[in-house]
Amino acid sequence: MLASMLCVMTDRGPDSAGFAVYGAGAKDKVKLSLRAAAGYDFSALAAGLSIPADGLPPLAVRSTHAIIEVPAAREADVRAFLAARHPEVAVVGTGARMEIFKEVGLPATVADTFGLAKMSGTHGIGHTRMATESAVTTAGAHPFSTGADQCLVHNGSLSNHNQLRRQLKREGITFETENDSEVAAGYLTWRLKQGATLGEALEAGLKDLDGFYTFVVGTENGFGVLRDPVACKPAVMAETDQYVAFGSEYRALVDLPGIEKARVFEPEPATVYFWERAQ
Incomplete structure (x- = not known):
């Protein structure tokens, strides 16, 4: 399902693709x-x-x-x-539980190269990128991970990421790229190290992260979604008794099983959503 969703979104980001799978x-x-x-x-x-x-x-x-x-x-x-x-x-x-794979190229190629369609897990997060904030490199591909079992994918742009990067480096957070999305991941890791919950960290980001964005954040037990206060970037959710799915556009969801009976909705601006896997 994740491989199919990635491939549908090829024309939104043909430069690189990546995914995180939370397996055993x-x-x-x-x-x-x-x-x-x-x-x-x-x-x-x-x-x-x-x-x-x-x-x-x-x-x-x-x-x-x-x-x-x-x-x-x-x-x-x-x-x-x-x-x-x-x-x-x-x-x-x-x-x-988290395993991350990413590479330069079309999402179908990346998914085939790593055998995504044959992987299994309780949840997974994928992203296909059109490079706007940094070079087209494997290191610059999403997801970004700066904490254990934590990763982030980002649609949008942060205007204050260079200032935040300098601040976070002084707090001991390390970065491998110039990508603004890695700064967002590092910011959440820093907040979590201070004792915040993921929800609290995301809510704090509404004040500290300047720009337009939609974040999807993976953790060992589930994933969270947050849009900026203006909700500049498109986002759609589908929820059933069997799964919860997120996509930048509805067309990424149309091939999911039972989508015709799903509760389909647009996440509200400045609102933290989080789903956890069954224990």
């Missing part, structure tokens, strides 16, 4: 979503990460990306190892 996780383990150049030997990297008590970490390679699962208590050590020994490998995201 293991107790006390964390998944690192890694990205490298085409043909990179992730198996050799994993062998270098052998942890005596645990053996070789589980590894799943999908084209230019790989998901590697390590003990949660060793995440900092693994990140330090990657930074020191493998600077050519980027950590796209981490979390107990």
Whole structure:
């Protein structure tokens, strides 16, 4: 369903595409979503990460990306190892359940490259981009993740992102690109580290983030939606007993099963919506 929705929106963003899928996780383990150049030997990297008590970490390679699962208590050590020994490998995201994949190209190509249609999970978030705030690069593709099991996709533009980036860097938030959407993700992570709930962080953003935007934010347990106070960018929701779906346009939803019986509505401006998966 997510692959189909992405492909429908091709003409809104043919430059790059990406998605996060929240699948199964293991107790006390964390998944690192890694990205490298085409043909990179992730198996050799994993062998270098052998942890005596645990053996070789589980590894799943999908084209230019790989998901590697390590003990949660060793995440900092693994990140330090990657930074020191493998600077050519980027950590796209981490979390107990979240896996992130993104690449330059048409959404259909990206979805096929990573095998999105065969993935499974409780929820997923996708985005296809027309680059307006930064270069057409894989690093600049959405989703952006700056916190565990947290990712953000963004439709719109922030006018104060450079100022916020400088402020957030002083607070210890790191950034890999010049994309304004990564600043929005970092802002939410910073708010969450201060003890805010996701809803509180999004509401605070209505004051601190200047621009026009629609955010979809993924967490381990669900996803949230927020539009700016003017609701400049299009957005539509569909809700049934089986699923909740979001799209920038209704045409992204028309092929979903049971859409004819769904409650279809436009999210209100400056209003936080959040849905959680069944536990």
